[in-house]
Amino acid sequence: MASTDTTRPAGGAGAKDGGDLAGLEAGLDALESVQQGRKPFRQTFVEKILPPAVAVLLVLAVWQALVSFEIVDDPTKLPAPSDVWEVLHQAWLQGELLGYIWTSVSRGLLGFCFALVIGTPLGLMVARVKFVRAAIGPILSGLQSLPSVAWVPPAVIWLGLNNSMMYAVILLGAVPSIANGLVSGVDQVSPIFLRAGRTLGATGLRGTWHIVLPAALPGYVAGLKQGWAFSWRSLMAAEIIASFPDLGVGLGQLLENGRNASDMAMVFEAILLILVVGIAIDLLIFSPLERWVLRSRGLLVRG
Amino acid sequence: MASTDTTRPAGGAGAKDGGDLAGLEAGLDALESVQQGRKPFRQTFVEKILPPAVAVLLVLAVWQALVSFEIVDDPTKLPAPSDVWEVLHQAWLQGELLGYIWTSVSRGLLGFCFALVIGTPLGLMVARVKFVRAAIGPILSGLQSLPSVAWVPPAVIWLGLNNSMMYAVILLGAVPSIANGLVSGVDQVSPIFLRAGRTLGATGLRGTWHIVLPAALPGYVAGLKQGWAFSWRSLMAAEIIASFPDLGVGLGQLLENGRNASDMAMVFEAILLILVVGIAIDLLIFSPLERWVLRSRGLLVRG
Amino acid sequence: KDDDTAKIAAGAEKIDGLDSVRIGYFGNITHATPLVANQKGFFQKALGATEAKYAVFNAGPSEIEALNSGSVDIGWIGPSPAVNGYAKSGGKNLRIIGGSASGGVKLVVNPDRIKSLKDVKGKRIATPQLGNTQDVAFLNWIAEQGWKVDAQSGKGDVTVVRSDNKVTPDAYRSGSLDGAWVPEPTASKLVAEGGKVLLDESTLWPDEKFVITNIIVSQKFLEEHPKAVEAVLKASVDTNEWITANPDEAKTAANAQLEKDSGKALPADVLDPAWESIRLTDDPLAATLDAQAEHAVKAGLLDQPDLNGIYDLTLLNKVLKAKGKPAVDDAGLGVE
Amino acid sequence: MATTTTLAKAADGTEPAAYAARIEHVSKSFAGPAGQQLVLDDITLDVAPGEFVTLLGASGCGKSTLLNLVAGLDRPSAGGISTDGRPALMFQEHALFPWLTAGKNIELALRLRGVPKSERRDKAEELLELVRLKGAYGKRVHELSGGMRQRVAMARALAQESKLLLMDEPFAALDAITRDVLHDELTRIWRETKLSVLFVTHNVREAVRLAERVVLLSSRPGRVARQWTVGIPQPRRIEDTAVAELSVEITEELRGEIRRHGQH
Amino acid sequence: MATTTTLAKAADGTEPAAYAARIEHVSKSFAGPAGQQLVLDDITLDVAPGEFVTLLGASGCGKSTLLNLVAGLDRPSAGGISTDGRPALMFQEHALFPWLTAGKNIELALRLRGVPKSERRDKAEELLELVRLKGAYGKRVHELSGGMRQRVAMARALAQESKLLLMDEPFAALDAITRDVLHDELTRIWRETKLSVLFVTHNVREAVRLAERVVLLSSRPGRVARQWTVGIPQPRRIEDTAVAELSVEITEELRGEIRRHGQH
Ligand SMILES: Nc1ncnc2c1ncn2[C@@H]1O[C@H](COP(=O)(O)OP(=O)(O)OP(=O)(O)O)[C@@H](O)[C@H]1O
Numbered sequence A, B: 001m002a003s004t005d006t007t008r009p010a011g012g013a014g015a016k017d018g019g020d021l022a023g024l025e026a027g028l029d030a031l032e033s034v035q036q037g038r039k040p041f042r043q044t045f046v047e048k049i050l051p052p053a054v055a056v057l058l059v060l061a062v063w064q065a066l067v068s069f070e071i072v073d074d075p076t077k078l079p080a081p082s083d084v085w086e087v088l089h090q091a092w093l094q095g096e097l098l099g100y101i102w103t104s105v106s107r108g109l110l111g112f113c114f115a116l117v118i119g120t121p122l123g124l125m126v127a128r129v130k131f132v133r134a135a136i137g138p139i140l141s142g143l144q145s146l147p148s149v150a151w152v153p154p155a156v157i158w159l160g161l162n163n164s165m166m167y168a169v170i171l172l173g174a175v176p177s178i179a180n181g182l183v184s185g186v187d188q189v190s191p192i193f194l195r196a197g198r199t200l201g202a203t204g205l206r207g208t209w210h211i212v213l214p215a216a217l218p219g220y221v222a223g224l225k226q227g228w229a230f231s232w233r234s235l236m237a238a239e240i241i242a243s244f245p246d247l248g249v250g251l252g253q254l255l256e257n258g259r260n261a262s263d264m265a266m267v268f269e270a271i272l273l274i275l276v277v278g279i280a281i282d283l284l285i286f287s288p289l290e291r292w293v294l295r296s297r298g299l300l301v302r303g
Numbered sequence C: 001k002d003d004d005t006a007k008i009a010a011g012a013e014k015i016d017g018l019d020s021v022r023i024g025y026f027g028n029i030t031h032a033t034p035l036v037a038n039q040k041g042f043f044q045k046a047l048g049a050t051e052a053k054y055a056v057f058n059a060g061p062s063e064i065e066a067l068n069s070g071s072v073d074i075g076w077i078g079p080s081p082a083v084n085g086y087a088k089s090g091g092k093n094l095r096i097i098g099g100s101a102s103g104g105v106k107l108v109v110n111p112d113r114i115k116s117l118k119d120v121k122g123k124r125i126a127t128p129q130l131g132n133t134q135d136v137a138f139l140n141w142i143a144e145q146g147w148k149v150d151a152q153s154g155k156g157d158v159t160v161v162r163s164d165n166k167v168t169p170d171a172y173r174s175g176s177l178d179g180a181w182v183p184e185p186t187a188s189k190l191v192a193e194g195g196k197v198l199l200d201e202s203t204l205w206p207d208e209k210f211v212i213t214n215i216i217v218s219q220k221f222l223e224e225h226p227k228a229v230e231a232v233l234k235a236s237v238d239t240n241e242w243i244t245a246n247p248d249e250a251k252t253a254a255n256a257q258l259e260k261d262s263g264k265a266l267p268a269d270v271l272d273p274a275w276e277s278i279r280l281t282d283d284p285l286a287a288t289l290d291a292q293a294e295h296a297v298k299a300g301l302l303d304q305p306d307l308n309g310i311y312d313l314t315l316l317n318k319v320l321k322a323k324g325k326p327a328v329d330d331a332g333l334g335v336e
Numbered sequence D, E: 001m002a003t004t005t006t007l008a009k010a011a012d013g014t015e016p017a018a019y020a021a022r023i024e025h026v027s028k029s030f031a032g033p034a035g036q037q038l039v040l041d042d043i044t045l046d047v048a049p050g051e052f053v054t055l056l057g058a059s060g061c062g063k064s065t066l067l068n069l070v071a072g073l074d075r076p077s078a079g080g081i082s083t084d085g086r087p088a089l090m091f092q093e094h095a096l097f098p099w100l101t102a103g104k105n106i107e108l109a110l111r112l113r114g115v116p117k118s119e120r121r122d123k124a125e126e127l128l129e130l131v132r133l134k135g136a137y138g139k140r141v142h143e144l145s146g147g148m149r150q151r152v153a154m155a156r157a158l159a160q161e162s163k164l165l166l167m168d169e170p171f172a173a174l175d176a177i178t179r180d181v182l183h184d185e186l187t188r189i190w191r192e193t194k195l196s197v198l199f200v201t202h203n204v205r206e207a208v209r210l211a212e213r214v215v216l217l218s219s220r221p222g223r224v225a226r227q228w229t230v231g232i233p234q235p236r237r238i239e240d241t242a243v244a245e246l247s248v249e250i251t252e253e254l255r256g257e258i259r260r261h262g263q264h
C-alpha cells in the first residue's frame, strides 16, 4: 500500500475533519515555502551553508590528522594547516590578501565580460549559419583544447607585457568555450519553439533575440560556467608568466612565487585562495543565475 | 504572397499534373536525402569538407600575405608558413611527428576515460542527492577554476615524475568539468520525464539509468566536449613540467621546447599540431556523438 | 634510442647493485657539465652497469619537487632553488655536493634608452623570478647604487619586472622592457636582439667568481648509495677537465645535447658569447652562496635561513684528492 | 456540498484492499503571485477495486492535479491519499521518452515491471496492435502524429498492468472512430482484468459510455460537486439514447457549475 | 478520388488575392526505416478569402503535416503552396514559450507584429479575457492546466491578426461549455474581421458547427476524400438538429474511409 500522508502541524488527527482552516493554512505555508518563495534563515542555513561547511571541515580534519599523526611528516610534502593559516594570516596583516584577490578577480571578470561579448555572437553565428558552422565549428573546438600557455609567446610579442596580453590570453581561452556552450545550447532547443517563432514572424535577428537565445539559455548558462573556468585558468597561466609592478600581483603570481620559494605552505595558500574565489564566484553569480533560469521555466520542481 | 514551390528535377512544369511518379520519386529522394539518410560523397564534400578547408586556406593566405608583403617582416614575430612547414617536414622525416602526437593523444584519451568513469557517478550524485549537491557542488565548481599548474607541484611531490602524475593532473582538470556538465544536463531535464519515470517505477538507480541519464544526454555530451578540452589542456600543462626520456616527448613538451629556444616556427608547429589534434578529436568523436544524440530525438530537423 | 653514446659497457658491474641513477639538469647552457657528460657518455662510463637516466627540467622548482618525490637522485641546479628547497624542508631533503659553473649573468639593456649605469634609474628591467639568484643580485646592486625598490612588488626607483626567461626576449622585442638582468643564454639572446651588455655580474664578485650551478643530491640517496654519488661526482670533475682541455669540441657536444633534449640547437650568435662567459668550476663557491642568501635576507625576500649542513663536500674532496687537486671549502656550512 | 462515498473499511494489509484509491480530505494549493492559490479543497473520494470512475470538470478545475496527487507525484497540502500499489498514470501531455522509439517506450514499462527480455518485444507489438498502431514499433516520438503519441502512451500505461489506471484525457486527440474502437478495448480490458480506472475527460458522452460512476468537480477551488452512478448495462455504445440522456443531464449540471463560478 | 475545387484566378499581387491559401498537387513523404513513406498524396485545395474550412480525418492521416506545409514550416516533396501573407498557426501541442508568462507570450506575438509597447499589455489582457483566462497574465506555462495552455495559444494566434488562421485541434482539451463559448467567439471574430480559417478537428459536430466547408481526408496516403459545403445559416449551435444530421452523414463517410484502409 503506497500512501502519502501529510501531518498537519496543529492536531495530528485533525486531518480527518476539514474546516480546521488556521491549521490548514499553516500546514500549507510550511509545505509550500519549501518549494518556492523566500526561505527562513534557519532553513537556508541547514540546506545551503551547513553541508559545504561540513565538507570543508572534514577535509581540514583529515589534513590535520595526516600531519598530527605524522603519517606525512615532511613539510615539503604536506604543510600543516596551521602553517598555511599562518601564511594567510601574515598576508592579511600586511594588507596584501585582498590586493591579490582583487587584482586577479577584477582582471578575470573584465576578461570574462569581453569574452562574453565576443563569444555570444560568434556562438550564435556558428549555431545558426550552416556554412560558418562547417567552416569554423571544428576550429573553435580545436582552439578550445589549445592550452593558454601556447598563446603566451605570440601574445607577448604582438602586444607586449601588459594587461592587454593578459586579456588576449583570457579571450583566447574563454571565447571558444562560451561559443561552444551556446552552440550546444542552441542545438538542444526543441524545434517546436523555432517553428512557433517562425509562424510569429520571428525570423533572422529577431528570431535569434526573441526565440533562440532565451530557449538556449539553460545550455548557455552551463557554457558560461565552463567559460568562466577557462577564463580564470587562462588568467592564472598568464599571470604566472610575468608580474609587472604596475599591474599588481595576482593569485597566479602568488602560486608561482610559492613554487619558486619551494614553499608548500604558500602554494597551498594560493590554491586555497584560488579555490575560494572559484567557489565564491560560483555561489554569487552562477548558482543564482542558473536557479533563476531553471525556476522561471519550471525545471526546478523535481518529479 | 508567401510561396513555396518545389521544382521537380524532371520537367519543371510537371508539378501541375500529378502522376509523374518517376520524377516525383526522384524529387523526393533529392529532397529527403538532405534531411536524413546517407549522403552522397559530393554533398558531404561540399557541406562538410569544403568549408573548413576554405577557412584554413584563408588563414594560410592571410598569413603568407603578411609575410610576403613584409607587413610583418620579423621572423621572430611571425614565421613564414614555409618555415613552419619546414619544421614539420623535418620532424616528419625524423619520424618524430607521429611519436609526439601519439604520446600525447594516448595519454589524453586514457586520462579522459578515467575522468569519465569518475566524473559521471560523481556528477549524478551531485545532481540527484540534495545534500551532496549542497556539500560539494560549489567545491566542484571551485576545483574547475583551479588551473592545472596549481596541481602540478603537489602531484609531482606525491606521485613523482611519471605517468600517474600526468593522469592525476588530467583527472583534477577534467573530472569537475565532466561532473558539472552532467549536473547541468540533469538540471535541464524536463520534470515530465522524471515524473513519467516514477510512475513507471523507475526510481533510485533504475530511474537514474533509464530516465535521468538518457534524458540528460545532450547536456552531458556538451559537458564531455568541455571535459575533453580540460583534459587536454591539463595534459599539456603536465607535459611542460619535465621531459623524461622514458615518458616520451609529447606535444606539450614540444611547445615548451619551442618557447625555450625562442623559436617561433617551432612554437607555431606545436600550436598547429595541438590544434589539428583538437579538431580531429572533435570531428572524429564528439561531432558524430552529438549528431547522433540530437538526431535520435528529432532535434536535428531545424524549423 | 640512445644510440650515439650511452652504451653500457659490457662486463661492467652495477654500483651498489643499483639498476639506475636518475640525473636531473636543465636544457640550458649554464648546465654545460651534465650536457657534455651526457652527450659524451662520461656519466655512463663512470656508473658501469648501472644505467644513467636523465630528466630535463625547465625550472628549478620542478626539479626540487621531483627530488622531493624521489623521481630524481642527483641534480644540477641554481643556488636559489637549492637554498629555498633546503630551507623550506627544514634541512631534510637535499645537500649540495659540488659546484659546476660560475658567471654567465649579465645586465643587458636597450642601448637607445640606456647608455650608462646611471640611466638604469627609472627604467624597467627584467629578472627571471621573484627571489631567484639574479633577482636578488639585481636588488642588491640597486641597493648599492643607493636607489630604493620594494622587493615584493618591484616598484621603486627601478621597475623590476619578473618575467619568465622564455618570455623576456619576446617582451624585450615588443618594447615592454628596457633591459634585463639575466643568465645565459637569455643574455646573449637579448644581445642578438640588439641589446648591449652593460654589466657582467662576475665583475661584482671577488675573483670574478660566483656560483650559478650546483650539484645537489637527495640526502636519502647520499646515505644509501655514496658510491654512486662518488662516481657521478668523479664524472663531473672529469668532464670539467675535458671541457677545459677541449673547449671547442665541448661547445659542439653541449649544443648537440641541447638539440637532442629540446629539439633545437642554439644559433652561433647566441652560443658563442654565452659559452665564453661561463666558467666551469668544481668548487661550489660556498662563500658566494652564503653571500647571496644574505642579500636575499637583506632584500626582505627570505627569512634568515639556517643553511648549516647544506653542504657535504666529503665525496668531492675525496675525488679531488685522488686527482691531486686542492680541496674545496664549505664556508662553515657543511654537515657536522 | 462535497459528497463523500464511504466504500468499505480501511485496508489493514492482510485482507484484500477495500479500495483501489482512497482520497481523504485532500487539499492542494500552489504558491502564486498573490499568495497561496487553493486549487483542490477537501476532496474525499474512493475508487473501489474494479471500479471505473470518470472525472468531469471545467478546464483548469484541478483534475490533472488530483491525478498527480493520486499517482504520488505531488504531495497534498493537507489530507491523505492511499492507493493499492503503484498506479499507472497516462499523462495529459503524452510524456513519451523522445530518446526511445514507440516500441521501446512500451518495453521500458515492461522491463521496469520485471517482464523477461524474451517476452518484451512480443508484448509491446501486441499492445501497439491493441491501440491500432501496428507497424509503429520503430518510430521515434517526433515521427508520430498527436493522436498516435496518445495511443502509444496508453499502450505504455497498459503495459504496467497496475491495479489502478489513471488516465488524463487519453482520447482527446483521436478521431471518433478510433476513439470508439479504443473505448471498446478499454472496456474489455477493464472487465477482463478487473482493474480500477480513474479517467479524466471533457467528453461527457465518453464519460457516461465508459464509467460506472461519474464525478463532477466544481472549479476554484475544485470540490466534488456531484456524482452519478451509471446504471446503463454494458456493452454500451456512445450513440445509445440512455447514454445521450444522462449526458444531457450531466452537461446541464456542468453548465450550471461553471456559471456559478462566473468566468473561469 | 481527389476532389479539386478551383476557386478563382491566380493572384498577381496588385488585385486583391483570389485565395487565402492555394494548395496545388502537394505531396509530402518522410524518410522512414522502410524507405520513403508517402503521407500526403497530390492534395489540391484552395481556401477562399474569408472562408472557414475544417479538415477532418483519421488520426495520423496527415492533417498536421498539411497545416505545417501551409504555414511554410516544411517544404512539400512535390507541388506548390501559396498563401496570402504569413498565416498564423496554432499548433497541436500548444508550443507556448516556457520562459515567458502567458501574457508575455501573447505580447511577443503583438510585438513581432509591430504593435507599439504602450498598447501591448492592454491588448494581451483583452485577448486573455476573450479566451476566458482573465487573471492568467502572469502565469508561467508550467503553472497552467492543459486546457488553459491551449487557450493561451489560441489568444497568441489571434494576436497575430493574420489574414489566414491555421488551427490544429485547438479545442481538444476544453470542456464542452468553454468550448461552446470559444466557438461563439471564434465565429464572431471570423465574421467581423473576414479572416480565413483552416481548422483541424476530430469533433465532427464542431467541424459542422463552425465551417462553411468541411473537407475529409483519407489515410495512407492522405488525399482529399470528400468535401461538404455547409449551408446551415449562422448563428448555429452545436446541438442544432441540422448540425447533428450533417455530422451523422460525415461520420458515416469517415467510418467508411477508415474501414477502407483497414487498421490505421
Ligand atoms: N505548478 C503549478 N503552479 C501553480 N499553479 C498550478 C500549478 N499546476 C496547476 N496549477 C493551477 O491549478 C489549476 C488546476 O490545474 P489542472 O492542471 O489540475 O487543471 P485540469 O483540471 O487538469 O484542467 P484541464 O482540463 O485544462 O487540463 C489551474 O488553475 C492551474 O493554473
Ligand SMILES: Nc1ncnc2c1ncn2[C@@H]1O[C@H](COP(=O)(O)OP(=O)(O)OP(=O)(O)O)[C@@H](O)[C@H]1O
Pocket: D142, D143, D144, D145, D146, D147, D148, D173, E030, E031, E039, E057, E058, E059, E060, E061, E062, E063, E064, E065, E066, E092
Ligand atoms: N517528422 C516525421 N518523420 C516521419 N514521419 C512523420 C513525421 N511527421 C509525421 N509523420 C508521419 O506522418 C503521418 C501524419 O502525421 P500527422 O501528424 O500529420 O497526422 P495528423 O493527421 O495530424 O494526426 P493526429 O490527428 O493524430 O494529430 C503519421 O503517420 C506520422 O507518423
Ligand SMILES: [Mg+2]
Pocket: D063, D064, D065, D092, D168, E145, E146, E147
Ligand atoms: Mg488537465
Ligand SMILES: [Mg+2]
Pocket: D145, D146, D147, E063, E064, E065, E092, E168
Ligand atoms: Mg495532428
